């Protein structure tokens with residue numbers, strides 16, 4: 071009898087610490103205040119009761135055709151990111167951002183050690199050889215985040231029920247504007263909604279080649 075209880079308790083423990091059996095989601099949309107969708111915006115939800123972080127994860131930011139793959143990569147604090155170079159020439163990836171200063175000197179292939187992003191914040195990536203190579207890592211303090219599609223939409227899945235402050239970040243967020251934030255209540259089985267508006271600066275980005283699609287904010 072005791073043994074059986076132990077097994078049941080163990081099962082309950084596993085259920086509690088793996089992805090939640092009952093969890094909600096937040097469907098979001100991001101626009102620039104002029105009805106234009108904002109692609110690549112990172113939307114993140116911070117629990118108001120300060121729930122613990124999930125286990126650190128791994129991520130990959132590839133370099134293909136002398137560009138970073140992914141203009142914006144949101145990750146959770148503690149994530150180890152590898153930077154494989156798929157080109158037949160050398161890249162020299164670096165960042166001077168306060169949240170993570172690092173460089174991977176001239177290399178081909180996949181560097182032996184991933185870079186661990188241990189502080190929350192925004193990390194701007196560059197390449198010493200190819201000036202136009204530019205990308206961002208958004209290091210989130212919360213495991214609940216997602217990135218907006220080209221249509222400015224997305225969904226944060228698997229969120230335990232509770233109250234959240236939902237905020238948005240984008241590389242072209244106006245420095246003077248307060249980050250858009252809304253309070254959202256998540257229930258066990260429902261999809262809550264968050265509609266966010268951001269003020270963006272229209273900064274010209276040095277693309278290597280003309281881009282056929284996009285809405286001007288990439």
Ligand SMILES: [Cu+2]
Nearest residue numbers: 161197199200
């Ligand atoms: Cu390069």
